[in-house]
Amino acid sequence: MIPPSFEYHRPSTVDEAVGLLSTLGSEAKILAGGHSLLPMMKLRFAQPEHLVDINRIPELKGVRVIGDDIVIGAMTSENAVIADPVLNEKVPLLPEAAKLIADPQVRNRGTIGGDIAHGDPANDHPALALACDSVLTIAGPNGTRQVPASEFFLGTYWTALEESDILTEITVKAFPSGAGYSYKKLKRKTGDWATAACAVVIALSGGTVSHIRITLTNLGPTALRAHEAESILMGQQVSDELIRQAAEKAMEICDPAEDLRGDAEYKTAMAGQMVQRAIHDALSKAR
Amino acid sequence: MAKQIVKMTLNGQQIEQLVDSRTLLVHFLREQMNLTGAHIGCETSHCGACTVDIDGESVKACTHLAVQCDGSDVKTVEGLAEAGALHAVQEAFYEEHGLQCGFCTPGMLMRSYRFLQENRNPTEDEIRLGLSGNLCRCTGYQNIVKAVQSAAIKLQQKESATA
Numbered sequence: 446m447i448p449p450s451f452e453y454h455r456p457s458t459v460d461e462a463v464g465l466l467s468t469l470g471s472e473a474k475i476l477a478g479g480h481s482l483l484p485m486m487k488l489r490f491a492q493p494e495h496l497v498d499i500n501r502i503p504e505l506k507g508v509r510v511i512g513d514d515i516v517i518g519a520m521t522s523e524n525a526v527i528a529d530p531v532l533n534e535k536v537p538l539l540p541e542a543a544k545l546i547a548d549p550q551v552r553n554r555g556t557i558g559g560d561i562a563h564g565d566p567a568n569d570h571p572a573l574a575l576a577c578d579s580v581l582t583i584a585g586p587n588g589t590r591q592v593p594a595s596e597f598f599l600g601t602y603w604t605a606l607e608e609s610d611i612l613t614e615i616t617v618k619a620f621p622s623g624a625g626y627s628y629k630k631l632k633r634k635t636g637d638w639a640t641a642a643c644a645v646v647i648a649l650s651g652g653t654v655s656h657i658r659i660t661l662t663n664l665g666p667t668a669l670r671a672h673e674a675e676s677i678l679m680g681q682q683v684s685d686e687l688i689r690q691a692a693e694k695a696m697e698i699c700d701p702a703e704d705l706r707g708d709a710e711y712k713t714a715m716a717g718q719m720v721q722r723a724i725h726d727a728l729s730k731a732r
Numbered sequence: 733m734a735k736q737i738v739k740m741t742l743n744g745q746q747i748e749q750l751v752d753s754r755t756l757l758v759h760f761l762r763e764q765m766n767l768t769g770a771h772i773g774c775e776t777s778h779c780g781a782c783t784v785d786i787d788g789e790s791v792k793a794c795t796h797l798a799v800q801c802d803g804s805d806v807k808t809v810e811g812l813a814e815a816g817a818l819h820a821v822q823e824a825f826y827e828e829h830g831l832q833c834g835f836c837t838p839g840m841l842m843r844s845y846r847f848l849q850e851n852r853n854p855t856e857d858e859i860r861l862g863l864s865g866n867l868c869r870c871t872g873y874q875n876i877v878k879a880v881q882s883a884a885i886k887l888q889q890k891e892s893a894t895a
Binding site for chain 2: 450487496
């Protein structure tokens with residue numbers, strides 16, 4: 446399978462890339478890691494006339510600390526996320542979850558920004574971005590703007606990105622001290638998308654829950670945040686019964702697409718299991 | 733218009749080629765450079781039979797454009813043996829019979845070659861995770877894992893011999 450013909454462009458700065466995208470318009474696509482776009486082009490699901498390769502833009506790669514903010518370049522690869530010392534110390538959910546994405550070779554190419562910008566509810570970083578209260582920086586023809594992850598995912602393959610925009614950075618805050626975290630992902634095999642997956646971040650203070658995020662992957666048209674499930678645990682002393690109730694609430698917002706991984710009923714049931722396992726695991730890490 | 737000049741180091745040789753921008757690296761290697769070691773298996777970045785080394789990282793050549801390798805250092809299984817002597821991973825796959833039909837072997841070798849530089853003394857679990865992007869439909873992986881364990885020891889012995 447060979448992709449259809451296109452013109453290849455390789456800008457070396459974000460400004461140059463935005464300029465190219467503005468000039469080329471709707472016929473242009475951004476090439477990040479390429480592990481979603483190139484397969485879609487092979488199948489003719491995407492047939493862009495121009496590819497703008499943003500792999501050689503140094504400012505888009507790596508992790509920086511700016512005050513309280515941890516700024517992750519959108520073109521930071523999954524393997525770089527896994528290896529990054531700052532992320533392992535301050536936002537350990539991201540490296541832990543990235544290990545569950547695809548396989549070693551694909552993680553060399555796949556990027557955190559590409560995973561988010563694609564808008565695929567099966568991708569893992571959207572739910573992780575919701576769990577980390579990430580803020581997404583977008584460069585466009587009219588300058589840069591910041592959009593919270595909670596306002597970024599609008600539908601399947603539909604995000605807050607406009608035609609000539611580039612997602613440049615993902616900004617996260619360090620987890621509250623002593624926070625526990627977990628990402629539980631049920632998948633059929635290495636490299637598969639989640640049948641159901643759940644991210645949890647939890648912090649305790651004086652024995653009760655002082656911070657909690659419960660988010661879900663591949664269980665609706667976008668990644669989901671289970672607000673009502675969080676409310677059940679917030680301010681409470683956690684018990685197995687409350688965890689079961691939270692999982693029930695999370696299952697209520699699930700609306701998964703049926704596919705070879707299972708029907709909606711099965712996936713929703715598995716969502717409940719992943720929520721319970723992720724909460725238990727996160728609690729075991731919380732201090 | 734859609735053709736570009738691409739310069740890269742391929743198995744230690746400087747090359748300069750005119751490449752159609754849509755040409756995937758695996759097709760470029762096999763059809764333009766006559767290096768048929770990297771195999772075309774699934775074409776969807778699952779099987780790993782097309783694994784090559786680009787700038788010190790394992791990459792699936794079926795999901796990478798040849799034009800993206802401009803300025804890169806690319807190594808394929810053809811570049812693994814040096815001066816006619818098999819690389820330690822090749823010796824180990826031969827001795828431990830880490831293959832049956834051989835289709836996945838070039839990818840397994842290239843991934844093992846890079847993996848053992850990322851982790852010089854891996855556990856069995858780490859080997860299985862490190863090679864989880866390479867599928868084999870014959871062996872059941874047992875002898876592949878043994879081969880990587882054996883290659884790790886060979887490389888450690890070589891290192892201590894030259895130290």
